[in-house]
Amino acid sequence: MRFIVADWGTTRFRGxxxxxxxxxxxxxxxxxxxxxxxGQHRDVFLSQCGRWxxxxxxxxxxxxxxxxxxxxxxxxxxxxxPAGPAEIARALAPVDLENGRQGYIIPxxxxxPAPGAADVMRGEETLVLGAGIENGLICSAGxxxxxxxxxxxxxxxxxxxxxxxxxxxxxxxxxxxxxxxxPEDPKGFDLGLDAxxxxxxxxxxxxxxxxxxxxxxxxSGRMNSNLLAPYLSGLLTGDEINGALSQFGRPSSVTIxxxxxxxxxxxxxxxxxxxxxxxxxxxxxxxxxxxxxxREHAIG
Amino acid sequence: MRFIVADWGTTRFRGxxxxxxxxxxxxxxxxxxxxxxxGQHRDVFLSQCGRWxxxxxxxxxxxxxxxxxxxxxxxxxxxxxPAGPAEIARALAPVDLENGRQGYIIPxxxxxPAPGAADVMRGEETLVLGAGIENGLICSAGxxxxxxxxxxxxxxxxxxxxxxxxxxxxxxxxxxxxxxxxPEDPKGFDLGLDAxxxxxxxxxxxxxxxxxxxxxxxxSGRMNSNLLAPYLSGLLTGDEINGALSQFGRPSSVTIxxxxxxxxxxxxxxxxxxxxxxxxxxxxxxxxxxxxxxREHAIG
Numbered sequence: 013m014r015f016i017v018a019d020w021g022t023t024r025f026r027g028x029x030x031x032x033x034x035x036x037x038x039x040x041x042x043x044x045x046x047x048x049x050x051g052q053h054r055d056v057f058l059s060q061c062g063r064w065x066x067x068x069x070x071x072x073x074x075x076x077x078x079x080x081x082x083x084x085x086x087x088x089x090x091x092x093x094p095a096g097p098a099e100i101a102r103a104l105a106p107v108d109l110e111n112g113r114q115g116y117i118i119p120x121x122x123x124x125p126a127p128g129a130a131d132v133m134r135g136e137e138t139l140v141l142g143a144g145i146e147n148g149l150i151c152s153a154g155x156x157x158x159x160x161x162x163x164x165x166x167x168x169x170x171x172x173x174x175x176x177x178x179x180x181x182x183x184x185x186x187x188x189x190x191x192x193x194x195p196e197d198p199k200g201f202d203l204g205l206d207a208x209x210x211x212x213x214x215x216x217x218x219x220x221x222x223x224x225x226x227x228x229x230x231x232s233g234r235m236n237s238n239l240l241a242p243y244l245s246g247l248l249t250g251d252e253i254n255g256a257l258s259q260f261g262r263p264s265s266v267t268i269x270x271x272x273x274x275x276x277x278x279x280x281x282x283x284x285x286x287x288x289x290x291x292x293x294x295x296x297x298x299x300x301x302x303x304x305x306x307r308e309h310a311i312g
Numbered sequence: 313m314r315f316i317v318a319d320w321g322t323t324r325f326r327g328x329x330x331x332x333x334x335x336x337x338x339x340x341x342x343x344x345x346x347x348x349x350x351g352q353h354r355d356v357f358l359s360q361c362g363r364w365x366x367x368x369x370x371x372x373x374x375x376x377x378x379x380x381x382x383x384x385x386x387x388x389x390x391x392x393x394p395a396g397p398a399e400i401a402r403a404l405a406p407v408d409l410e411n412g413r414q415g416y417i418i419p420x421x422x423x424x425p426a427p428g429a430a431d432v433m434r435g436e437e438t439l440v441l442g443a444g445i446e447n448g449l450i451c452s453a454g455x456x457x458x459x460x461x462x463x464x465x466x467x468x469x470x471x472x473x474x475x476x477x478x479x480x481x482x483x484x485x486x487x488x489x490x491x492x493x494x495p496e497d498p499k500g501f502d503l504g505l506d507a508x509x510x511x512x513x514x515x516x517x518x519x520x521x522x523x524x525x526x527x528x529x530x531x532s533g534r535m536n537s538n539l540l541a542p543y544l545s546g547l548l549t550g551d552e553i554n555g556a557l558s559q560f561g562r563p564s565s566v567t568i569x570x571x572x573x574x575x576x577x578x579x580x581x582x583x584x585x586x587x588x589x590x591x592x593x594x595x596x597x598x599x600x601x602x603x604x605x606x607r608e609h610a611i612g
Contacts, residue, residue, distance in 0.1 A: 126517055129510065129525045178523075181485055185481055186474075216512075217429065217555050221472065221556075224431070225430055258516050
């Protein structure tokens with residue numbers, strides 16, 4: 013079975029023609045959702061993928077990512093957790109392509125990871141459903157890492173952390189990151205993980221204190237300035253992991269979906285908790301997840 | 313006894329002529345430390361306070377705040393905690409004024425609030441020594457709030473939180489604060505304090521998750537967008553207070569040094585913990601602290 017996909021995020025458009033979970037043709041551009049105005053999405057899609065539509069008149073068309081947000085083509089309302097391929101296929105949001113043909117935007121997911129806590133995702137649900145994990149904990153570690161609990165092949169609940177964005181804020185806009193110098197000494201990452209432990213257990217001191225303390229260590233001459241940036245990364249990553257393990261329990265292993273460099277840091281940090289981590293290829297997971305949703309859609 | 317003071321911070325210069333803890337003359341300008349280059353400080357001081365130097369040839373001259381930092385007039389090395397007026401007076405850093413006369417920069421303080429944690433202050437030490445608290449916990453709540461433990465009239469240890477700066481980062485530079493609308497609904501502050509409780513105790517979820525969750529509540533339609541900004545303020549303030557109480561124990565009362573509006577929020581948040589808060593006037597505290605240091609210096 014062939015199908016056509018737009019993986020359409022905030023900053024990138026990526027189109028794929030897929031057959032049996034293999035990419036047989038692809039396009040990409042910087043026409044991300046944030047660069048477009050309402051009404052421009054169909055034209056962008058047709059100019060990028062129109063030749064596939066003509067060549068494959070029967071191929072299903074799926075769109076995934078921020079294209080379904082309020083700032084996207086049409087808003088695809090969040091589906092509620094728990095959700096698997098069947099629930100997601102039932103909540104697909106149609107868009108008109110051309111000549112009466114429709115594409116389907118994959119809805120994001122909403123959940124309450126803890127009582128009163130709201131959380132949302134858009135795009136990661138597809139990735140995660142293709143990771144081949146029936147039961148277990150997955151960490152999809154981008155700018156806003158998501159910890160996702162799988163139960164019987166469905167997404168039971170999840171929690172997002174603003175770790176990557178926070179690191180960027182501290183480096184680019186804050187007094188905290190200002191004393192950092194390069195070349196960075198990667199040993200700072202472990203020191204940051206150590207510091208994160210002072211914010212767990214009974215005598216926790218607060219992340220907002222540990223962040224100030226990182227700067228204070230440098231300006232008081234207790235820490236070299238080239239350790240600061242990796243230290244902040246370790247502190248934020250460590251605090252994220254401590255919170256996630258506290259929310260989701262301590263499994264014996266976690267599946268990581270992330271760029272290889274970032275995945276290595278998570279593997280290392282989880283090792284300190286005695287937790288094994290295995291990684292999966294993100295593009296393969298995305299395509300496998302799309303294929304599952306397409307099959308459900310064809311059945312439904 | 314008369315003395316001359318420069319309260320010289322990052323953005324403001326404030327000069328005072330003081331007699332018996334009363335201001336009898338004052339000047340101020342925007343010639344803060346961050347707007348000056350090395351070598352300009354003496355000229356600024358003489359142009360602002362030169363007439364007092366001539367009129368009061370025997371008055372001691374004290375300088376307090378970021379004027380003693382690496383970017384200031386001269387760097388006044390941090391004194392170590394525990395420190396009271398005597399320890400601070402012994403660590404004053406002299407600067408040449410004119411005709412052989414010297415001024416004295418009050419050193420900042422360094423401490424380890426918890427093993428391995430470094431912290432620093434510059435300016436608050438003087439404020440706190442004038443608050444009239446021999447034993448107890450003080451919160452000096454500016455952009456970087458400091459919780460300070462007093463023991464036998466000396467600063468035993470302290471911990472700084474980047475709460476105010478973090479709020480500004482989230483509002484001005486982050487995806488998290490972007491959906492916030494005005495006019496703000498102040499009820500959000502209490503909802504944020506509620507959320508902070510989910511990051512204390514055994515099943516703590518992590519501040520980085522709660523921050524993302526605040527945005528998710530708005531974009532998923534669970535929370536009105538005009539609650540978001542006060543919610544973020546309540547969440548950050550609540551997490552700061554939880555960390556500080558965990559570090560410093562739970563006293564029956566806390567002394568707050570802050571602008572009146574900010575102080576009200578702390579009083580309210582501490583009430584929820586069953587802790588009474590009393591406030592002190594910041595300018596009076598600063599002058600009283602300076603007077604204590606001047607007296608020690610005169611004796612020393």
